[in-house]
Amino acid sequence: MAxxxxxxxxxxxxxxxxxxxxxxxxxxxxGRGYNIDSLTVAPVERxxxxxxxxxVTSGTQMVIDQIKAQLDRLVPVYRVLDLSAEGPHxxxxxxxxxxxxxxxxxSEALRLADAFxxxxxxxxxxxxxxxxTGASDxxxxxxxxxxxxxxxxxxxxxxxxxxxxxxxxx
Amino acid sequence: MDGTLLTAExxxxGAxxxxxxxxxxxVDTIxxxxxxxxxxxxxxxxxxxxxxxxxxxxxxxxxxxxxxYARSTGKVxxxxxxxxxxxxxxxxxxxxxxxxSIPVVCLTGQVPTHLIGNDAFQEAxxxxxxxxxxxxxxxxxxxxxxxxxxxxxxxVARTGRPGPVLVDLPKDILITxxxxxxxxxxxxxxxxxxxxxxxxxxxEAVALLKRAEKPIVYTGGGVINxxxxxxxxxxxxxRLTGFPxxxxxxxxxxYPASDPQFLGMxxxxxxxxxNMVMHGADVMLNLGARFDDRVTGRLNAxxxxxxxxxxxxxxxxxxxxxxxxxxxxxxxxxxxxxxIAAWKADTQVQDKAALAxxxxxxxxxxxxxxxxxxxxxxxGSIIKPQYAIEQLYKATRGRETFITTEVGQHQMWAAQHFxxxxxxxxxxxxxxxxMGYGLPAAMGVQVAHPDALVIDIAGEASILMNIQEMxxxxxxRLPVKIFILNNQYMGMVRQWQELLHGNRYSESYSAALPDxxxxxxxxxxxxxxxEKVDDxxxxxxxxxxxxxxxxxxxxxxxxENVFPMIPSGAAHxxxxxxxxxxxxxxxxxxxxxxxxxxxxV
Numbered sequence: 223m224a225x226x227x228x229x230x231x232x233x234x235x236x237x238x239x240x241x242x243x244x245x246x247x248x249x250x251x252x253g254r255g256y257n258i259d260s261l262t263v264a265p266v267e268r269x270x271x272x273x274x275x276x277x278v279t280s281g282t283q284m285v286i287d288q289i290k291a292q293l294d295r296l297v298p299v300y301r302v303l304d305l306s307a308e309g310p311h312x313x314x315x316x317x318x319x320x321x322x323x324x325x326x327x328x329s330e331a332l333r334l335a336d337a338f339x340x341x342x343x344x345x346x347x348x349x350x351x352x353x354x355t356g357a358s359d360x361x362x363x364x365x366x367x368x369x370x371x372x373x374x375x376x377x378x379x380x381x382x383x384x385x386x387x388x389x390x391x392x
Numbered sequence: 393m394d395g396t397l398l399t400a401e402x403x404x405x406g407a408x409x410x411x412x413x414x415x416x417x418x419v420d421t422i423x424x425x426x427x428x429x430x431x432x433x434x435x436x437x438x439x440x441x442x443x444x445x446x447x448x449x450x451x452x453x454x455x456x457x458x459x460x461y462a463r464s465t466g467k468v469x470x471x472x473x474x475x476x477x478x479x480x481x482x483x484x485x486x487x488x489x490x491x492x493s494i495p496v497v498c499l500t501g502q503v504p505t506h507l508i509g510n511d512a513f514q515e516a517x518x519x520x521x522x523x524x525x526x527x528x529x530x531x532x533x534x535x536x537x538x539x540x541x542x543x544x545x546x547x548v549a550r551t552g553r554p555g556p557v558l559v560d561l562p563k564d565i566l567i568t569x570x571x572x573x574x575x576x577x578x579x580x581x582x583x584x585x586x587x588x589x590x591x592x593x594x595x596e597a598v599a600l601l602k603r604a605e606k607p608i609v610y611t612g613g614g615v616i617n618x619x620x621x622x623x624x625x626x627x628x629x630x631r632l633t634g635f636p637x638x639x640x641x642x643x644x645x646x647y648p649a650s651d652p653q654f655l656g657m658x659x660x661x662x663x664x665x666x667n668m669v670m671h672g673a674d675v676m677l678n679l680g681a682r683f684d685d686r687v688t689g690r691l692n693a694x695x696x697x698x699x700x701x702x703x704x705x706x707x708x709x710x711x712x713x714x715x716x717x718x719x720x721x722x723x724x725x726x727x728x729x730x731x732i733a734a735w736k737a738d739t740q741v742q743d744k745a746a747l748a749x750x751x752x753x754x755x756x757x758x759x760x761x762x763x764x765x766x767x768x769x770x771x772g773s774i775i776k777p778q779y780a781i782e783q784l785y786k787a788t789r790g791r792e793t794f795i796t797t798e799v800g801q802h803q804m805w806a807a808q809h810f811x812x813x814x815x816x817x818x819x820x821x822x823x824x825x826x827m828g829y830g831l832p833a834a835m836g837v838q839v840a841h842p843d844a845l846v847i848d849i850a851g852e853a854s855i856l857m858n859i860q861e862m863x864x865x866x867x868x869r870l871p872v873k874i875f876i877l878n879n880q881y882m883g884m885v886r887q888w889q890e891l892l893h894g895n896r897y898s899e900s901y902s903a904a905l906p907d908x909x910x911x912x913x914x915x916x917x918x919x920x921x922x923e924k925v926d927d928x929x930x931x932x933x934x935x936x937x938x939x940x941x942x943x944x945x946x947x948x949x950x951x952e953n954v955f956p957m958i959p960s961g962a963a964h965x966x967x968x969x970x971x972x973x974x975x976x977x978x979x980x981x982x983x984x985x986x987x988x989x990x991x992x993v
Contacts, residue, residue, distance in 0.1 A: 238582055241531065242519060249524050284711060291708035297528040297548055300582040 230259070231286045232305045232313055232383045235275040236391050238298035239265050246296050247275055256281065256289055260315070260358070262380040272300065274391070276383050278313075278358075301391050305383050313383040317361045318343075319352045323372030331371040338364045349374070403569040406538050407436040410499070410561070412572055413542035415442050419470050421461060421839055422446070423454040427474025428514060429501025432566035446839055446868060449860035451478050453832035455485020455556075456858070459494045460836025463819045464794055466619055468549050469836065471498040476514030479521070479560075484826060486525040486556045491823025492642060493617055495554035497545050498526075504564040505533055518560045527555030532562065535570035543575040552585030553706040554617055585705065589722030589730050596718045597677070597701045598734040604675035605746035607635045610658065613642030613822070614680015614704060616815045618724035622646070623815040625728035626679070632735060634747055636754055638666040640681045642822040645812035655754070656763075659687040660958045661804040664762035664967060665754055667956070670695050671964040672753075678702040680724045683714040684823070685992070693963030703727045762956045763808050764972045773925045777802065777877045777948040780928060781809040781849065784875060787932045792844040793817065794837045798830040798854030801883035804954045806849040828857025831874060835861055838870040845873070845936065852878040852945075853902050862915035865941040873935050874943045876908060879950045887953045892960075892990060912943035921945040960992040 237243045244263055251258050260278040265271075279289060286304065294302045305311040319340070321331045324347075335342065335352050338360070344351035354364055358381060365376060385391075404412070410433060414422075423446045426434045437445050448454040451473045458469025473482050479500040489496045503512040519531045528548050530541045541559060549557040601607060609630055615622045623646045630637045630653055637647045638658040647654050656663035658670055670676070676698040681687065683702075688694040691713060702710050703720035710719045720727055767779040795810055796819040797803040803820055812818045819837065821829035830848040838846040848855075855876055865872050877883075885900040909919030918938050922931040928946070935944045955970030 241533075242523065242529075245520070246523060253524050284715065288708060288712055291710070291712075295552075295585075295706060295708055297580075297583045 226282055228280055228282060229286070230278065230280045230306065231289075232311065232381060233277045233279060233290065233293070234303045234305055234383060234391055235277065235293055236266075236300040237273050237275060237296075238300070239267075239270055239273040240298055243273070243298045244275070246298070247277070247293065250292055250296070251277075251279075251289075254292065256285065260380040262382055276381055278381050303385070303391050305385055308385055310386040311383055312386060313357060313381050314355055315358050315361055315381050316353065316355045316379045317365070318377045319354060319365065319368060319373065320349060320375040321352065321368050321372045322349045322374040324348055327371045331368060334364070334367050334371075340364065403571050405432065405436070406535055406561070406566040406568055406570045407432040409538050409570045409572050410542060410566070411436050411440060411443060413539045414470065416575060417543065417546045418467065419443055422470045422472050423448055423457040423461070423836065424472030425451050425454060425474065425478060427478050427501060429475035429503060429563050430472060430478075430499075430561070430566070432563065433472060433499070433501075433561075445472070446835075447864065448832065448835075449863050450858065451481035452485050452828070453835070453858050453861045453864070455482050455489065455496060455498065456826070456829050456832035457836035457839070458496045458498075459485065459489050459492075460796060460819055460833030461840045462494050462496060462836075463616075463833075464816050464837040465840045466816065468495045468497055468546055471496060473498070473500055474514065475501040475503055475518065476516045478514075479516055479518040483522060483525050484824075486522055486558065488821055488824040488826045488829065489556035490525060490527060492821065493554050493613060494556065495549040496556040497549050498556060498558045500558060500560050501566075502531070502560045502562040505562045506564070508562065518558070522558050525556070526558045527553075529558040529560065531560040532565050535565055535568045538565060538570050539573040540576070543573070544580070547575075547580065548583060552583075552587075553614075553709075586707070586721045587705065587723040587726055589703065589720045589727045591730065591734075593718055593720045594727070594730045594734045597703075597720060598731065598738050599740070600675050600699050600701060600718065601633065601677060601735070602738055602740040602742055604635075605743055606672055606674040606750045607633070607677070607747070608669050608673040608675075608698075609633075609635050609637040609677045609679065610639075610670065610681055611637065611643045611646055611679045612640040612681025615643055615646040615724045618680065618705075620815055622723075622725035622728060625725055625732065627651075629728050629732050629735070632732060633742070634744075635677075636669055636751070638662070638669065640684065640687055640822070641807055641820060643681060644807060644818045645815045648813040649811035650813055655758070657807050659684075660689070661808065661954050661956065663808075664760045664956055664969065665757040667958065667964040667967055668757045669754060673698040676700045678704075678716075679727065680704060682709045683712070685713075688714065689958045689966075690961050690963050695964070760969070760973070762969055762973075765952075765970065766972065767925065769925065771924070771926050775922060775925050775928055775946060775948045777805050777879065777952055778809050779925070780875075780877060780922075780946050780948060781805050783928055784847070784849075784932055785810045787929070787936060788845060788847070791936075792841070794819065794834070794841065794844055794846045796820065796830040796833040796837065796846070796848045798848070798850045798857075799825045799827045800851045800854060800885075801879075801887065801952075801954050802849055802851045802854075802877040804884075805877070810849070827854040831855060831858050831861050831872070834872045834874075835864055835870055838872050839868070846871075847873045847875055850874055850876045851883060852876050852880065852905055852908070853882045856906075859911070862912070862917060862941065866916040870941060871939050872941050874941070875935070876943065876945050877948050878905075878908070878945050879948050879952070880905065881950060884954070890953070891957075908943050908945040912941070915941070917941035917943060919943050919945070921947070923947045960990060961988050
């Protein structure tokens with residue numbers, strides 16, 4: 223029963239940068255009961271005429287195909303790509319992580335941050351803010367380590383993704 | 393700057409630009425209702441004669457009327473309503489058009505741009521509210537965009553899978569001077585629906601169809617929407633192949649109902665033969681239908697042995713609920729043309745013997761005569777609703793007839809017993825199931841076809857949902873006939889309560905009904921009533937003879953149910969037949985409905 227297997231999909235959507243376009247995409251997901259695990263959006267053209275939305279979702283293959291088809295028929299959508307099905311791709315997320323603490327826990331947090339190549343972008347005598355970029359599971363792993371060391375607040379961007387090689391979405 | 397090239401040409405007010413763009417789109421009729429935010433448009437309408445405005449009595453009816461106009465002409469229907477309540481009242485009509493893929497452009501007034509978001513008088517977030525109720529919508533924020541947006545709205549409404557498009561027009565945009573722009577000849581930036589089928593998929597389909605031993609052609613509203621040429625090609629294809637053909641509620645008329653290769657409608661209240669053929673088929677060709685739950689019954693038991701070919705203009709309709717073997721994205725006419733050419737070019741010989749055996753089986757199923765009912769012919773007998781439709785059908789033969797319906801039992805009996813031989817003559821709310829659809833839709837048909845016979849087959853409950861449109865009929869002398877099958881119940885609700893909820897008729901009795909004869913007269917129409925079978929033919933004849941709006945109140949058997957019926961959650965071969973079929977032990981026992989089925993609507 224391969225059909226009922228759930229899989230995660232990273233979908234890139236190139237859209238006209240106009241009012242309401244994000245609401246259309248989100249409304250489609252909520253109206254039809256699809257999951258959104260992560261969603262990012264920003265203009266990507268020099269003249270800001272197009273935006274790229276990256277959605278991480280999950281479902282059966284039939285549902286993911288349906289999501290693609292539903293997105294594709296929205297009028298302001300130029301292109302829909304299921305990056306996870308198209309071939310190798312890169313997916314990255316950035317997190318700003320505030321860790322509050324003193325003493326041994328504080329220095330342990332700093333050592334682990336170094337191992338994860340997280341940058342310290344703010345520090346006080348009782349806190350650090352780390353900036354960490356990477357795949358979502360790397361961020362998850364780092365956050366798990368920080369939790370006993372005084373993890374206080376997290377801000378994550380959600381996933382931005384792009385296919386490897388010379389092919390483009392445009 | 394907004395990027396629009398200003399020409400030397402003099403600018404006009406936004407309202408004048410709007411009407412000019414509508415004329416360029418071939419609009420001759422608008423269904424609307426005025427209000428504060430659209431006064432500049434009404435002022436511009438007053439000063440011209442090219443576009444006729446039909447004043448409805450409720451904005452929902454304006455949209456249904458535009459749907460009726462669109463479905464009977466193949467053109468885009470146009471609606472004009474004011475901001476706030478005008479727009480919110482139109483929402484049901486928009487969703488109805490969305491579900492049934494009807495091209496409509498709805499123009500809504502809006503408070504001036506500087507007041508948007510301030511909770512101004514009669515302000516509503518119309519584009520927000522209608523985003524999921526339309527194929528697409530626009531809020532015009534700059535005068536320079538107005539003409540382009542109007543042209544684009546028509547393009548989006550009529551192309552691809554058609555649907556409703558809304559344009560929200562702030563009042564200042566309607567007053568400010570704006571430049572006009574002709575419709576663009578360039579393709580749309582991002583919206584480019586595929587209409588031509590992929591030849592490789594056509595070849596795969598033909599290979600399957602040629603080898604089919606138990607084939608079925610299952611057609612839907614997509615064939616109607618593709619225009620009369622698609623229906624002509626469908627007839628050519630079905631005759632060429634010798635295949636049986638069935639249709640959804642939305643597709644009736646695309647293939648002539650009187651043709652022996654037509655099996656009648658399929659699905660929940662479809663014929664026994666159509667559903668048994670779907671269940672037993674080895675190759676299914678779905679043309680412009682969407683495997684609606686009313687058609688499929690229980691999904692995991694739906695046509696279990698068939699290879700499925702699905703041709704649809706909307707890729708999101710394919711593999712949505714039913715996984716198919718061959719997916720063809722394209723317009724129904726283009727697809728049929730390609731299928732016919734490929735069928736003729738293919739050298740594989742059809743297994744005619746197997747097809748003949750299949751037809752023998754079909755004739756056995758057909759001989760059950762699953763739509764059978766018994767009308768007591770004795771004087772003074774109560775009228776069976778099916779008989780009323782059959783007599784109406786017989787009386788209208790030879791006339792150019794359009795039938796609209798409301799929603800419920802009468803709708804199903806009309807679909808079963810009124811035979812449509814041409815497309816665009818049958819207008820019913822299929823997807824949304826909107827009670828109150830039929831009267832305003834009939835109004836829209838009659839406006840487009842002043843000399844045709846337009847009949848709304850109605851129930852006494854549904855008709856009251858937009859009864860105010862009797863006023864519109866009177867004002868424009870639209871001789872629409874309203875044929876009410878009056879059983880004093882919301883019949884389909886009552887039927888489900890009888891079959892699924894232990895005869896507890898909770899709130900489904902139509903208490904305190906108006907006297908429909910007097911109601912007709914108070915709206916300047918003719919009121920007629922048939923209480924006994926002896927009255928029926930006389931009332932029908934009188935109704936058809938009058939060149940005025942008529943309400944014919946046909947008092948029918950209250951206990952009659954719609955059969956056959958596939959109960960919720962059951963498969964096609966678990967159909968219930970009516971009390972006429974003794975082998976089915978007089979109908980329904982309630983045992984075949986599971987809890988899972990009970991939650992389905």
